[in-house]
Amino acid sequence: MAALLIGLFINGTLFARSLRALEQRDLERLQKTVGTLVEHARRAGDDLTMQEAMYALSQAPGIPFACVVDQNKIILAHNDPSQLGRAFRRPRIPFAVYALREGAERWGSLVLPQRDPFLKKWLNSQLIFWMLEAGAASLALAAWLVHGAKKTAALRQDLSDAARRAEEDRANFKKESERHARLRLCWMAWLQSAVDQIERPALFLDASQRTVAYNRSAARAMGFSSLEEAVGKSWQEIAALGGLGKTLQQSLESPGKAVEPPAGSLPFQFVTLQDALHSILGTWISFR
Secondary structure, eight states, X not given: OHHHHHHHHHHHHHHHHHHHHHHHHHHHHHHHHHHHHHHHHHHTTOHHHHHHHHHHHHHSTTOOOOXXXXXXXXXXXXXXXXXXXXXXXXXXXXXXXXXXXXXXXXEEEEEEEOSOTTHHHHHHHTHHHHHHTHHHHHHHHHHHHHHHXXXXXXXXXXXXXXXXXXXXXXXXXXXXXXXXXHHHHHHHHHHHHHHHTOSSOEEEEETTSBEEEEOHHHHHHTTOSSTTTTTTOBGGGSGGGTTOHHHHHHHHHSTTSEEOOOTTSOOEEEEEEEOTTOOEEEEEEEEO
């Protein structure tokens, strides 16, 4: 009888250790899987995928929170969007940290719940019960394993869905960027055609204050050797406009009004245009 009790005690102890080992192994697998996804999203500059991955994790049973923090413990991604940008605070439940790296350099950490804080106490208090109910414990273990497999499968599906949505968002963004680029080219061609109809020197700066169109008179007046020489340049790179920063600033602050530089400067006139939403479209610059 004593030998039987000792054997049951050893089996119960080994069972408890097996549970802990399985839980730790599942956690490590989860950390590695999610960590790889987060590192890939970081390299791609895709914050949306990181955020969706944290949200998907928090929806899985037994995972109340998940987040990514940088080296300064500032939250970069969290299942609760209101926590973004805040300093990470230690939760009351045990948690595990997985190092996130780019090459050999560590840039942050993946933080996940470690395990039930009362697991050890519960295992110790139930050890005798496990010895007497070895068969029931075996069934419970089988059920736990099935549940774990379902949870892992559900998590993988959530991560797959999140990755698919992120890919769709990237594709939509690419299409929108291409459409915007085509529209900008058409707009620049139309603008150049309009500027060519003006006899006196005139050029147009876009909302970023870069040259997008100017006529031949402006090219001669400002010393350009060709009509393509100054396209895309900042106003600061054009010698004739170099000392007119204050005048340009005044024009940007007074859209729709003609602003001229102080007496003694070159005879320029600045007019900044804006749309119905009061967004700056650009600035006309012409000789008086």
